[in-house]
Amino acid sequence: MFETLQTLNPDPILGLMAAFRQDANPSKVDLGVGVYKDEVGHTPILACVKAADAAHRAEETSKTYVGPTGDPDFNHGIEQLIFGTDSPVFAERRLRTLQAPGGCGALRIAAELINRAKTGAAIWVSDPTWANHVPLLGDASLEIKVYPYYDAAHQALNADAMLAALEKIPATDLVLLHGCCHNPCGVDLSPQHWDQVAEIAVRRGFTPFVDLAYLGLGTGLDEDAYGVRKLASVVPELLVASSCSKNFGLYRERVGALSLLLPNPAQADLVYGQVQNVARGVYSMPPNYGGALVGRILREPQARAAWALELGTMRDRINDLRAQLAEKFRARLHTERFDFIPRQLGMFSFLGLSRDQVQRLKNEYSIYMVDSSRINVAGVNQANIDYFCDAVCAVL
Ligand code: LMR
DSSP, X not given: OOTTOOOOOOOTTHHHHHHHHHOXXXXXXXXXXXXXXXXXXXXXXXXXXXXXXXXXXXXXXXXXXXXXXXXHHHHHHHHHHHHOTTOHHHHHTOEEEEEEEHHXXXXXXXXXHHHHHSTTOEEEEEESOOTTHHHHHHTTTOEEEEEEOEETTTTEEOHHXXXXXXXXXXXXXXXXXXXXXXXXXXXXXXXXXXXXXHHHHHHHOOEEEEEESSTTSSSOHHHHTHXXXXXXXXXXXXXXXXXXXXXXXXXXXXXXXXXXXOSSHHHXXXXXXXXXXXXXXXXXSOOSHHHHHHHHHHHXXXXXXXHHHHHXXXXXXXXXXXXXXXXXXXXXXXXXXXXXXXXXXXXXXXXXXXXXXXXXXXXXXXXXXXXXXXXXXXXXXXXXXXXXXXXXHHHO
C-alpha cells in the first residue's frame, strides 16, 4: 500500500525539538520552536490555568461530547477578546465562532470551507510566512500566492511593495495577514498600515483572513487586536483563526478558534452550519479540556485579570530580552547591526545569518534555530545570553 511513499526530511521547526533533546552538550540553547520559556528555560503552566484546572475538575460531571461548536463560554470569551466588548458586530449578529483543535485546526477548517465555497480559491500569504501555513492551506487545495512583506536589508516592513501588491488582488481572492507578532520575522503592521490595508480590502473587495496566534505577546491585548478590529469595522466578510497555545500556554491542549464575520445574520448562520459540517468530516468535534479552561478564565473577572497579568509578564520578559540582545551585540560589534531586534515584536526575529552560519551555531555551539536564522527570543535567558551573543559574533 505505502511503498510509493518517500522518506521525508524532518519538519523545519518540529525537527529542531527532537535534535535539541538529543544533544548532550550542557551549554545547548534552544531558540527553535516557538514556545515561551521563563528565566530558567522552562515552559510553565500559568497559575491562572492551574486554578481553572482545579475548579474545572471539581465541577465537571460528564465526559459526553462537547458538541460541534465547542464550549460556549470559550467562544464568547474569544470573540470579546479579539473583537472588543463594544464591537458593533455583536449587535449586528454577524459573527460566529467555532472552537477548533488549535490555531492549526482553525486554519485548516477555514481552508476546507473556502475550498467548498470556491474550489481552488487563491489565498495570498506574506513573504515570508509561517512555514506551516503552506500545507495547512495548500493541502486543502487553495492556491497559494505571495505578496511582498519583509525587507531583509532593513529588517523592516516593505510597506510600499506590500500595499502595491494588495492593490492588484482581485475580489475573488483571500489575503492572509498576521494579526500581530509576525511569525517568522517579528515585523508588524503599524495602525496606519492596518488602516491602509483595510481601505484597500474594502475597495478591492478581497477577503481578509487574519491569523492571530500571539495576541497579547506584542504590545498589549487591545493594541495587538488593532488590525483585526479595524478590518471588522469596515469589511463585509472576515475570517480569524486564533490560538491559545502561546498566550494561555496551552500548547499541547490544542485550543484555538475560527471566527467568521459575514455580511448579515442569515449568511452567518448558513456559513456556520457549513463550517460545522466541514469540521464533522475532519475531526468531528473539538477536544473540551483546554477550551473549558480558557472559557472559565475569560468569564470570571478575577481570573481574567490574573491571566492578563501573567501574559504581561511573558510579554515584558520578551521585550526586555530584545533590548538586552541589541545592547549586548552593540557592545561586542560596535555597530548597530542588531538594533532592529527591539523594534520587532513577539517571539521571533530573523538574525540575518546564512544557512551555513546557522549550521555552525548548531554544530559548534549547540545553539538551535530555524535554518532561516529565525530565533525564538524567549529561549534566551541570563544564563545563556552571553554565550549566545559570543557564538553569533564568532560565526559572523
Ligand atoms: C513555531 O512557529 O515555532 C510555532 O508556531 C510552533 C509550530 O507549530 O511551528
